[in-house]
Amino acid sequence: MLAALASILALLGRYGTQGFALSIFLGLALPQFSAAARPLLPITIFCFTTVVFMRADLTVIAELIRRPMKLIVTCLWLLFAPTLLIAAALVPLGREALDPGLLLGIAIMGAAPPIMSSPAVAIIYGFEPSLIIAGVIVTAIASPLVAPFLVGLLAGATVPLDQLALTWRLVMFIGGGMVVAFVLRRRLGAERIRELKPNLDGFGVLMYFAFAIAAMDGVTKAAMERPGQVTLFLAVAFLVSAVGLASAWLALRRFPASERFMIGYGTGQRNMGLLVAALGAGVPSTTYLYFALAQFPIYLLPWLLRGIAARIRRKEASADAS
Numbered sequence: 065m066l067a068a069l070a071s072i073l074a075l076l077g078r079y080g081t082q083g084f085a086l087s088i089f090l091g092l093a094l095p096q097f098s099a100a101a102r103p104l105l106p107i108t109i110f111c112f113t114t115v116v117f118m119r120a121d122l123t124v125i126a127e128l129i130r131r132p133m134k135l136i137v138t139c140l141w142l143l144f145a146p147t148l149l150i151a152a153a154l155v156p157l158g159r160e161a162l163d164p165g166l167l168l169g170i171a172i173m174g175a176a177p178p179i180m181s182s183p184a185v186a187i188i189y190g191f192e193p194s195l196i197i198a199g200v201i202v203t204a205i206a207s208p209l210v211a212p213f214l215v216g217l218l219a220g221a222t223v224p225l226d227q228l229a230l231t232w233r234l235v236m237f238i239g240g241g242m243v244v245a246f247v248l249r250r251r252l253g254a255e256r257i258r259e260l261k262p263n264l265d266g267f268g269v270l271m272y273f274a275f276a277i278a279a280m281d282g283v284t285k286a287a288m289e290r291p292g293q294v295t296l297f298l299a300v301a302f303l304v305s306a307v308g309l310a311s312a313w314l315a316l317r318r319f320p321a322s323e324r325f326m327i328g329y330g331t332g333q334r335n336m337g338l339l340v341a342a343l344g345a346g347v348p349s350t351t352y353l354y355f356a357l358a359q360f361p362i363y364l365l366p367w368l369l370r371g372i373a374a375r376i377r378r379k380e381a382s383a384d385a386s
Contacts, residue, residue, distance in 0.1 A: 095283075111271050118245040125198045165350025185366045190377050272363070279359050
């Protein structure tokens with residue numbers, strides 16, 4: 065039975081980008097399960113966090129730390145560029161012009177660390193994942209201290225927020241994931257974890273499916289009752305993702321193409337679920353709706369961008385060969 069489960073997970077892992085894209089639509093197609101699955105959100109976030117820490121190649125990260133400038137630039141960009149970009153957009157608009165729930169959703173998007181699946185996407189694309197793995201890990205560790213401050217900075221007094229409670233809950237999520245990952249690394253060993261790559265990729269797809277069902281709670285109903293609001297929220301989410309990718313691509317021109325592509329991917333794809341799970345029942349309904357709709361670029365872009373990623377990979381392979 066365990067062998068059959070491992071085979072199923074490996075099969076899911078081989079179709080990672082298609083699995084991500086399919087998950088979001090299955091989540092929409094199963095609204096009757098969404099409300100029941102919503103309590104799974106914190107569990108799936110915890111699993112994502114644990115797996116990323118468990119799969120981290122500490123020797124590669126140590127090498128990056130010995131020559132830290134590229135890692136420092138990457139982490140500073142991933143931590144603060146989304147906040148600065150969103151703050152710049154809010155200046156002409158004004159916070160008061162936005163629905164408070166949407167404003168908090170955008171603030172969470174800017175303040176959250178990069179999505180935990182960024183390294184998995186890099187691996188699926190065939191890119192060297194060391195820098196994005198290190199960037200995701202460092203920014204995730206920093207997020208309990210940085211993210212609540214950035215949320216408050218972007219949302220302002222328009223949206224009251226208990227930053228101390230949010231910080232403590234983030235510490236529990238990130239710290240707990242690190243502890244579980246450390247125990248698993250000690251028990252399994254680095255070599256065994258590398259052998260389990262297809263299975264862990266498949267587990268990630270499975271967690272994304274569960275996350276999608278839970279995140280889609282209320283989206284189908286909102287789309288039928290408030291199509292204009294849903295369209296606006298969806299457009300904002302895709303715009304933030306596109307601007308994040310484009311800004312890193314243009315600004316970090318000294319980085320290899322694959323690295324700045326993945327940094328841009330992480331700039332636009334943010335781990336909102338981490339903050340939403342930490343906020344718990346205090347998340348306004350419109351904020352949750354924006355969070356749910358912001359999953360569409362996260363789930364669809366790995367598939368939509370695969371052609372661009374393939375061209376980058378071919379160009380880099382050609383340059384290495386010559």
